[in-house]
Structure formats: structure tokens, C-alpha cells
Amino acid sequence: MPGEGFWKQYNTNGYSYFSALGHVSFNITKHIEIEVGHDRNFIGEGYRSFLLSDFSNPYMFVKFNTRIWKFQLTNIWTQMTADVDYDRGRPTDGRYPQKWFSFHRLGFNIGKNANLGFFESVMTDQADFNYFNPIVFYRWVEQSLGTPDKVMLGLDGKWNFYPGMQVYGQFALDEFVFSEFFGQDGKGSKRNKYGIQAGLKYYDLLKVSNLDLQLEFNSARPYTFQEKNDYQSYSNWRTPLTHPRGANFREMLGIIRYQPLPRLSLTFQSMYQLYGADPDEETNWGGDVLKNRLVGSPTGLFGNEIGQGIENKVVQTHVNASYMLKHNFFIDASHTWRRRTAQDLDAPATNNYLQLAFRWNFIRPDYNY
DSSP, X not given: OTTTOOEEEETTTEEEEOOOOEEEXXXXXXXXXXEEEEEOOOBSSSSSOSSBOSOSOOEEEEEEEEEETTEEEEEEEEEEEOOOOEETTEEOSSOOOEEEEEEEEEEEEETTTEEEEEEEEEEESSOOGGGGOSSSOHHHHHHHHTOOOEEEEEEEEEEEEETTEEEEEEEEEEEOOHHHHHSGGGTTOTTOEEEEEEEEEESSGGGOTTEEEEEEEEEEOTTTTOBSSTTOSSEETTEESSOTTOSSEEEEEEEEEEEEETTEEEEEEEEEEEEEEOSSSSOOOSOOTTSXXXXXXXXXXXXXXXXXXXXXXXXXXXXXEEEEEETXXXXXXXXXXXXXXXXXXXXXXXXXXXXXXXXXXXXXXXXXX
16 A cells, blocks of 8 residues: 555455554744654645655654745654565564655745745665754765765745746756766766656636646656665655656646535546556666666666656546535545556556545545556
């Protein structure tokens, strides 16, 4: 169960799991807010995030939000699950190995309509007090310690360029070699690993109240978020911390949201994905963030392109209607259609899913990938 952690088999075709999460927040000064809890975090304006998404399991965290003038500083320190013990194909009892993740983002407003942010994060297999410094440059600390800890850098931004319209984007850098990125000799280098996002939001589309449109493009090069050392990939509980697809993909998303009545919300989502898959556990084309980036690569250092491996193309649509019967008590009805074509399939695989659910004080799970 992605994002839910420990699960057990229920009868023949079912699965059961227990989910518990929550946090508290309070202000310690006029400018500083603290959140402490066992929950998920999402950083960014998009439907997806290459900085930190809420796709993986909840984890223990402490978050500081500091706002002074036009600046916003976000610090997150967490303890995550590095790996899981399995028995007969399901999680089993055991003291699972842990890892530690530190994140900070400095954003600032540009005029009244734009915001630009710079972020940095580090994943390590053992806690280190050097990473608890809220303003230090993690990359400098990692080099000074001589550790192989995984450091990510990047930026994100948004711009409300017209009333009701916003463009946004992200750039997450895992590794970069200038000469190979811009030089012909280094085309397709495995060491140039990054994720890119670009999106558009249009509120009150065609001047229809509560009708919103969102378009988004996401792409991550092969081997992004992987690491050469155990327990340092960008993951938690064997699940990606950013995009559900991991890496080695391109994606287009379209989302229409409409609220015709105060208690009724309608959502239509469409998705197209191109990604490369591995034929077996030993081969690594760069999409599975849990694999060692130095092991199993068929191409070597150069010649790596998005979609390499077994090429897959997915088209998916999802329609959902949610009606609030009473305060925070919802009834949901949805339909999902998914079509996948791949080089290892004789014919396209098509699936249809119908769902009917009741929710009370619970966020609706989303498995759009």
C-alpha cells in the first residue's frame, strides 16, 4: 500500500493497514512557527513536487517556519525508515533501519505577485548535529565531514502574472558536471541528474465561478534520486519522497476542478506518462530510486536518455465527485480508466476502476500514477 507502510493480507485479494498521523503547531515568537508530529509534508505549488512530496509514508518531523519581512525560511528535520524486512512477500516484524533527512528552503517575495525560493536537503544514514544548523550550507558541511551523504539543491517559484492566472515551476539538482552538460562529448551523462517541473493554474476559468484549470509538466532524468550508498536514496519506507514514478520519465497532467454547489466538488484528471522500466532486479535503467546508481547500468556513463529501458506509455483519466453530507463527512464516487502500452506487452493493458467510499475527517487517498 504506497504511502501507508505496514500492511497485512486480508482474505484472498484484500489488504488491511492501520494509519495514524497528526501534528501540532504553535508560535514561539511573532515570526517563528513550529510544527511537531508524525505526518507528511509537501513543498511546492504543483500537483507533484521534486522538493518534497506527500506520496511516501508519514514520518516523525520537526518543522520551523520563519517569516521576516519578504523572506520565508522553512526548516524540516525528520527521522525516516530506510528499509523494511519482508517475509513471504509482506512486511514482517523487525527493528527496521532508520535514516535522517534535513531540508531547508529560503523564499522571498518579488513585488506583490511573485515568489522565488532556493532549497537544499541532505539524506544520511546516521544522525549528525551539523545538519541541525538551520542556515548552514549543507553541501559545504557534507564535504567538510568527508561523508558520502546525499545532498540535493534547487529552486522553485511562482508568478501571478494576470488576475486568476499563475505559472509555477521547480528545478531539483541531484548531480551536475558543467563540461558534460554543455559539451557534446558528455551528451547523456549519467552524472547530470535533475528533475524539472513547469505548470499553469487558471482560477475561475472562462469567468465561471469555482471552475479551475491546472496544467503541469514533470520530467526527471535517469538515476536522479538514486545513491551509491545504502539508505541514502531519496526515499522513505521504500517509497519515493518526490514523484511516485521515481525518475527516468516525462509526464503531462491536466486537472479541472469545479464546485457547482457549496457541498459538491467535481474533479477531472488526465495524465500521460512516458517512462523506462527495468526488465529484472539486476538491471538498472535509472527509474527505481532504491537501486544503486553504480550497479547494473547497461549504458555506462554516457548515452543515457529519458525513457531508456523497457519503454512504457500510460494514459489515464480519473473522475471524482465528493459530496459533504455533514461537516467533514463525505461520500465519494469515482471512476479511473488506465491504458498502458509497453515494449514487453503483446497488446495494450486497459483497466477500469469504480470506487464508492465514505470519509469522515479523512483526506481522500490519491493513486494517480
